[in-house]
Amino acid sequence: MVVTLDRPWGKSRSKSVWVQNREERVTSRLKQYWRPLADLFPLTGIGLILTAFSVCGWLVWVDGSHDFVVRSSIIAIVTVMCVCILTTVIGTLFIRQSVRFETQALAGQWETNQSHKTGFRARRLPYWPLIQIDVSWSDLSQAQPRLVKDGRYWQEHAQTVGRGRMTQIVRRITVKDIFGFSAMTLKHRQVASIVISPSKAILSLVPELRQAEGDGSSHPLGEPVGDYIEMRRYAPGDPQRFILWKAFARSRKLLVRTPERAIAPRPNAAAFFVSGPNDEETASLARTVLEQGLLGEDLIFGATGTVGPIRQRAKALDAIVESAHHRHRDGRDLAQFLATIDPARRNHCVLFLPSQDGAWRDHVTAAIVQLPRPPLVLIAVDGPAVQAQSSKRTRLFDDVVATERLRRLPSLYDHVANTGSRVQIIHKSEQRIMTGTDLTALRSI
Numbered sequence: 001m002v003v004t005l006d007r008p009w010g011k012s013r014s015k016s017v018w019v020q021n022r023e024e025r026v027t028s029r030l031k032q033y034w035r036p037l038a039d040l041f042p043l044t045g046i047g048l049i050l051t052a053f054s055v056c057g058w059l060v061w062v063d064g065s066h067d068f069v070v071r072s073s074i075i076a077i078v079t080v081m082c083v084c085i086l087t088t089v090i091g092t093l094f095i096r097q098s099v100r101f102e103t104q105a106l107a108g109q110w111e112t113n114q115s116h117k118t119g120f121r122a123r124r125l126p127y128w129p130l131i132q133i134d135v136s137w138s139d140l141s142q143a144q145p146r147l148v149k150d151g152r153y154w155q156e157h158a159q160t161v162g163r164g165r166m167t168q169i170v171r172r173i174t175v176k177d178i179f180g181f182s183a184m185t186l187k188h189r190q191v192a193s194i195v196i197s198p199s200k201a202i203l204s205l206v207p208e209l210r211q212a213e214g215d216g217s218s219h220p221l222g223e224p225v226g227d228y229i230e231m232r233r234y235a236p237g238d239p240q241r242f243i244l245w246k247a248f249a250r251s252r253k254l255l256v257r258t259p260e261r262a263i264a265p266r267p268n269a270a271a272f273f274v275s276g277p278n279d280e281e282t283a284s285l286a287r288t289v290l291e292q293g294l295l296g297e298d299l300i301f302g303a304t305g306t307v308g309p310i311r312q313r314a315k316a317l318d319a320i321v322e323s324a325h326h327r328h329r330d331g332r333d334l335a336q337f338l339a340t341i342d343p344a345r346r347n348h349c350v351l352f353l354p355s356q357d358g359a360w361r362d363h364v365t366a367a368i369v370q371l372p373r374p375p376l377v378l379i380a381v382d383g384p385a386v387q388a389q390s391s392k393r394t395r396l397f398d399d400v401v402a403t404e405r406l407r408r409l410p411s412l413y414d415h416v417a418n419t420g421s422r423v424q425i426i427h428k429s430e431q432r433i434m435t436g437t438d439l440t441a442l443r444s445i
Contacts, residue, residue: 036187039172039184039185039186039187040184040185041184042085042088042089042182042183042184043085043181043182044176044180044181044182044183046179046180046181047081047084047085047180047181047182050077050081050181051081053077054074054077054078057070057073057074058071058074080179080181081181081182083130084130084177084179084181084182085181085182087128087130087131087177088131088175088176088177088182088183088184089184091125091128091131091133091175092175092184092186094123094125095122095123095133095173095175095186096186098122098123099120099122099173099186099188102119102120102121102122102188102190103190103191104119104190105190105191105192105193106118106119106169106190106191106192106193106194107192107193107194108193108194108195109194109195109197110143110160110194110195110196110197111160111196111197111198111199111200112160112161112162112163112196112197112198112199112280112284113160113161113199114159114160114199115157115158115159115160116157116158116160117155117156117157117158118145118156118157118158118169118190119156120135120155120156120171120188120190121150121153121154121155121156122135122147122153122154122173123152123153123154124149124152124153124154126152129178130177130178130179131175131176131177131178132175132176132177132178133147133154133173133174133175134147134173134174134176135147135154135156135171135172135173135174136171136172136174137169137170137171137172138170138171138172139170140161141161141162141164142160142161142162142163142164142166142196142324143158143159143160143161143162143166143196144158144159144161145157145158145159145171146158146159160196161280162196162280162324163196163197163198163280163283163320163321163324164196164321164322164324164325165194165195165196165321165322165325166192166193166194166196167191167192167193168189168190168191168192169189169190169192170187170188170189171187171188171189171190172185172186172187172188173185173186173187173188174186195321196321197287197317197320197321198280198283198284198286198287198320198321199284199287200284200287200288200291201281201284201285201287201288201380201426201428201431231244231247231255231256231257231258232255232256232258233253233254233255233256234254234255234256235256238256239256242256242257242258243255243256244256244257269295269296269300269345269348269349269350269376270300270301270302270309270338270341270345270346270348270349270350271286271289271295271300271301271302271349271350271351271352272301272302272303272334272337272338272349272350272351272352273286273301273302273303273304273319273320273323273352274303274304274331274334274351274352274353274354274360274364275303275304275305275323275324275326275327275329275354276327276330276331276353276354276356276358276360277327277354277356277358278354278355278356278405279327279353279354279355279356281355281380281381281382281428282352282353282354282355282378282379282380283320283323283324283352284380284428285352285378285380285426285428286320286352286378287317287320289350289378290313290316290317290320291313291317293313295350298311299311299312299313299316300341300342300345301316301319302319302333302334302337303316303319303320303322303323303333304323304326304327304329304331304333304334305319305322305323305325305326305329305333306319306322306323306333306337307336308337308340309337309340309341330358330359330360330363331359331360331361331363331364331367332363334351334363334364334367335363335366335367335370338367338370338371343372346371346372346373347371347372347373348373348375349371349373349375349376350375350376350377350378351364351368351375351376351377351378351421352378352379352380353377353378353379353416354379355379355380355381355405355409355412356405356408356412357408357411357412357415361412361415365415365416365419368416368419368420368421369419374419374420374421374422375421375422376421376422376424377416377421377422377423377424378424378426379409379412379413379416379423379424379425379426380425380426380427380428381405381406381409381425381426381427381428381434382427382428382429383405383406383429406442407442409425409439409442410439410442410443413425413439425438425439
């Protein structure tokens with residue numbers, strides 16, 4: 001009975017998967033051949049509707065009648081559409097000739113939340129008021145272009161929004177009329193070698209990170225670089241401001257304060273960056289921690305998409321950039337990273353997590369509960385924050401997207417904190433750590 005029931009189910013399942021894959025292949029092929037034809041077809045959706053309306057109106061109301069109003073209206077619509085189509089076609093040919101030599105490779109080191117010139121430009125059409133030009137990129141997850149007037153040309157500027165690497169830029173240049181009746185799209189490819197790094201966060205997290213490190217120990221032969229908490233007898237030449245006058249009043253002995261002899265505390269924490277949705281702020285925080293050397297010289301770092309621990313700071317920064325292309329792994333690399341490091345390092349772990357919940361949460365939670373000691377979890381957010389104006393009133397966000405994302409932040413905080421982890425939520429633009437009052441205000445939205 002079991003065998004006879006399983007085999008048909010397995011066949012039907014494999015057949016459905018095969019059919020699904022075949023449908024995806026057919027759809028991709030149709031898009032491959034249909035998209036270029038649609039780009040060169042001069043009429044838009046509104047243009048097709050007006051064309052169909054004009055044809056039907058001519059056949060139904062005009063043919064064989066003397067309705068001069070309908071006839072004049074249809075002739076006017078057709079004339080305007082013909083002029084729009086003609087100007088769009090001529091403008092497309094003109095723009096194509098203008099951008100055909102814009103093929104110079106683009107290279108550079110960019111950062112997020114910055115505007116950069118790409119070097120791409122197109123001729124303006126100031127004497128053709130019916131023509132508009134728009135430029136878009138096929139991949140808008142890392143940068144968003146806009147055109148700026150520069151004399152007789154349109155100069156392209158790119159606003160970076162996400163980290164990653166760009167090997168080519170595929171532009172879609174759309175030439176359309178101001179009424180939206182006609183439009184034609186050109187495709188332009190440009191070779192690129194651009195590395196977009198996360199922006200640097202202006203925030204110091206030394207006290208918070210040192211709680212996740214091993215304890216520093218004093219050393220009698222260490223350098224006197226600590227606080228002035230040691231005492232010794234006064235010697236000629238000692239500054240008088242270090243004399244303990246209260247001790248002199250009690251014991252009639254001159255004592256001076258001297259710095260503690262200690263070795264600098266050496267961090268021994270292992271850090272891992274988990275990429276996921278809305279992780280750009282946390283990536284900026286991770287970059288700041290690495291560049292300030294808060295994880296020490298003996299670096300143990302990992303990120304989504306990397307194999308094994310990383311010990312060089314430059315490679316760790318590159319791993320943060322590359323992790324943007326591995327968000328689909330959903331934090332599965334964390335368990336592998338923890339299995340490859342020294343067991344002593346697992347007692348002091350620092351995790352950088354995205355600010356939006358996702359499929360990564362279950363994999364990260366499963367890895368956290370296996371640690372001998374709960375880690376320090378750092379989550380960075382940005383945007384307008386909620387501040388209590390009174391005991392009964394709270395100011396809402398102006399940005400609806402930021403409101404919805406931060407509204408779900410307390411549930412993510414509670415889930416991670418239930419694992420025993422010490423969670424710190426850092427507000428990037430306000431350069432502070434969000435408190436329990438902030439979370440309470442977010443829960444009330």
